[in-house]
Amino acid sequence: ETGVTQSPTHLIKTRGQQVTLRCSSQSGHNTVSWYQQALGQGPQFIFQYYREEENGRGNFPPRFSGLQFPNYSSELNVNALELDDSALYLCASRPQDRVYNEQFFGPGTRLTVL
Amino acid sequence: AQSVTQLDSQVPVFEEAPVELRCNYSSSVSVYLFWYVQYPNQGLQLLLKYLSGSTLVKGINGFEAEFNKSQTSFHLRKPSVHISDTAEYFCAVSDNQAGTALIFGKGTTLSVSS
Numbered sequence: 001e002t003g004v005t006q007s008p009t010h011l012i013k014t015r016g017q018q019v020t021l022r023c024s025s026q027s028g029h030n031t032v033s034w035y036q037q038a039l040g041q042g043p044q045f046i047f048q049y050y051r052e053e054e055n056g057r058g059n060f061p062p063r064f065s066g067l068q069f070p071n072y073s074s075e076l077n078v079n080a081l082e083l084d085d086s087a088l089y090l091c092a093s094r095p096q097d098r099v100y101n102e103q104f105f106g107p108g109t110r111l112t113v114l
Numbered sequence: 115a116q117s118v119t120q121l122d123s124q125v126p127v128f129e130e131a132p133v134e135l136r137c138n139y140s141s142s143v144s145v146y147l148f149w150y151v152q153y154p155n156q157g158l159q160l161l162l163k164y165l166s167g168s169t170l171v172k173g174i175n176g177f178e179a180e181f182n183k184s185q186t187s188f189h190l191r192k193p194s195v196h197i198s199d200t201a202e203y204f205c206a207v208s209d210n211q212a213g214t215a216l217i218f219g220k221g222t223t224l225s226v227s228s
Contacts, residue, residue, distance in 0.1 A: 033216075042218030042221050043216075045215030045216065056215060058215060092216075101208035101215075101216060102146075102160065103216060106157050
């Protein structure tokens with residue numbers, strides 16, 4: 001059974017650009033969440049997708065958007081990048097048969113905005 | 115709203131010494147509690163979880179945690195640490211409603227030296 005994978009591993013962008021990060025959920029997981037982890041901080045919830053629809057969102061502006069595909073892979077899109085968007089972005093998936101919120105995390109994408 | 119406070123940002127210990135990493139949470143509803151570990155340049159790995167039942171929870175790598183509802187705490191313990199336990203540890207809380215996020219603390223850096 002493969003775990004959660006993310007691509008790319010590292011990314012460097014300049015302020016104002018747009019970026020797309022990708023995630024492949026673990027097999028059998030139909031719920032995916034994205035988190036932002038700034039340096040020295042705990043992860044912060046961006047949003048969650050279930051059956052290709054957003055069903056929960058944290059305190060992030062609309063320039064953070066996402067997609068979930070029928071094969072449960074997912075994308076995080078960030079428009080108009082700001083310096084403060086520099087962070088580790090973590091994708092997490094959850095088994096469809098779990099009623100509690102145990103999530104399985106990928107290795108993350110390190111985004112640097114210059 | 116839920117919140118998590120990790121009371122120590124850094125905990126330095128010597129190898130084979132016992133360690134306790136403290137976590138307090140705030141929630142008005144029943145919760146699920148988690149401890150995750152993050153090694154350098156990696157994603158989050160689940161150490162253990164409390165869902166219900168016995169308040170003493172055992173996890174991987176010899177770690178355990180005790181849920182104390184009256185003190186709203188979920189402290190992580192290990193009787194004898196190894197150099198390889200050096201990592202960042204995050205406490206997280208989630209309520210029992212579907213579609214909600216994990217709320218993380220800011221993390222505790224455990225540094226084990228010989």
